Amino acid sequence: MATSTKRITVHDHCRVAPLASADLVAEQSLPLTYFDIIWLNFHPIQRLLFYQFPCSSAQFLEKIVPNLKKSLSQTLKHHLPLAGSFYFPLNSGMPEFRYVSGDSVSFTIAETSTSTSTHDFNYLIGNQARDADQFYPFVPSLPEPRTDSESAFKIFPLLAVQVTLFPETGICIGFSNDHTVGDASSIVRFIKAWSSATKLGEEEAKISSLPFYDRSVIEDPSGRRANIYWNQMKHSKYWPQQTYILLKEDIQRLRSHVLTKRPNVSHLSSFTISTAYVWSCLAKTAAKIGEMVDDNEPEYYVITVDARHRLDPPVPATYFGNCLAAAVTESTHGELKGEDGFLVAVELISELISKRVNNKEETMRGADDWMAKYAPLFEKRVFGVAGSPKFDLYDTDFGWGKPSKYEAVSIDGDSAMSLCKSREFEGGLEIGLSLFKPKQDAFEAIFNEELKI
Structure with a gap:
């Protein structure tokens, strides 16, 4: 019934x-x-x-x-x-x-x-x-x-x-x-x-x-x-969800800006550019909504890395289960919210990917102590990334054509963004965020304004 x-x-x-x-x-x-x-x-x-x-x-x-x-x-x-x-x-x-x-x-x-x-x-x-x-x-x-x-x-x-x-x-x-x-x-x-x-x-x-x-x-x-x-x-409110689009030309413009100001930055993938941009925009929202954050307060950036091909010996790509390593970098609130906050974020994320993510020896270093090292971060100001353009659900066809929209609902209330390929714009990315309404409004204004600048 x-x-x-x-x-x-x-x-x-x-x-x-x-x-x-x-x-x-x-x-x-x-x-x-x-x-x-x-x-x-x-x-x-x-x-x-x-x-x-x-x-x-x-x-x-x-x-x-x-x-x-x-x-x-x-x-x-x-x-x-x-x-x-x-x-x-x-x-x-x-x-x-x-x-x-x-x-x-x-x-x-x-x-x-x-x-x-x-x-x-x-x-x-x-x-x-x-x-x-x-x-x-x-x-x-x-x-x-x-x-x-x-x-x-x-x-x-x-x-x-x-x-x-x-x-x-x-x-x-x-x-x-x-x-x-x-x-x-x-x-x-x-x-x-x-x-x-x-x-x-x-x-x-x-x-x-x-x-x-x-x-x-x-x-x-x-x-x-x-x-x-x-x-x-073993012992251990109203949130709007919004999608932001970074077009291929937006990503390229941001990349050109980095190359002009920081020519020695080595890893400037779309992932690096987009997540650095969102991380720095989020830091700028605090002042907009009257959130009092000390300039010396640490800001952490956390991503998970598929470790299948980084283990020794490598694990088959079809391995079913979890096989993720964590990669973390940090800045301060004052640096990220500053005029060069995006450039600071790009440099840190680029270095993290070059030295840890793309270095399989470093990816797994200290794995015995991951729990003790990383668990306390989630009580602090931490920004994470859920998903990746590599995992493209927009080609998932049940016989009705490609999806009109993908939503990662579980980011609701998390200090994380979702990231996937754009369905509509070739070379573009879809960014999902779910923040407290005043913070979402402030972020949107900063996100759009910074792109114009």
Whole structure:
């Protein structure tokens, strides 16, 4: 029976299990590596893909939803950890991912009001400031964990999916996943595998690069990182969401400015330019909104780096799980908000990428102490980057064409920006931010004004 909320009607909450077949294992368990344990206390990652695809309610429920369920079942057969759960030991022992026969993924089918369908869809796929709360009806909730007192585990589901119809206008597919099960590389590969199976059918899609699960490829030179991290971790308002576009010519103009003022800066990729620009603009917003920050207050910049090809020996690109290293640099509030704040940010980020990110020996240096070193930063002024132009979800086609908009909803309230390729402008980038309304307004004014200068 359908249930209604203010924004949507939920037609069904169901479960989708991996496709039963002769080669489907009855049980799979995977240990957590130290790369996974880092994310134990992190919030779920929430993604939305919006597709312009005029479709009636009958077509949606009778044809599209059954096809999505079938292809998801086929795809989960190769991604069993996502259908399984995270097992957190209540007493002693180490955590693990475990799939057992009968496990499945939460799948919600919903529909918006016909009368507001087009208006709501066009509002949500825009680049203007949108109330971040307006996205949440389309984001699935991970089911509540349960406690198995007999085995002494608390059991956490890892993935939930929601498909919402905007009648005669479009479709939104929402994903929520626990970060411990996999990084962006892993989850984006899963989403693309599902879209391919939906559009082409499993036989035609023929997943070319099946996920690789062997944890032994993650080297732990000290033999104790997972235990160290586990021991450290086991105890352990109105926000508008807005998209900003940096066009190819904007990036080139900023790059030329850097080369004129700082000709010795070596690494001037679009990633360096865009994140440095946002970091410096954010620092300038404090004074605009009357936020009192001492000029000597540290400002931290944090990015995660795919470590698959940086480990020795390298890990296969199809490795499913987390394999991220952190890279951090810092400035002061006074430097970043100053006239040359963008140049300061570019120099620091360029050096960070040249000396740490692009140097595999440096990328993994000090990994035994990452938790103790980096965890305290999140109580300070820290700016992070979620996503990368490398993980392009704008080519994710379920048979309805390319997405009209991608939103990283989980940045809402975070001191982080999302970053992906622009769908509309070749060579451009889409930047997502979700800040307290006065701060968002101040940032927008500075972002646009600095580009003119």
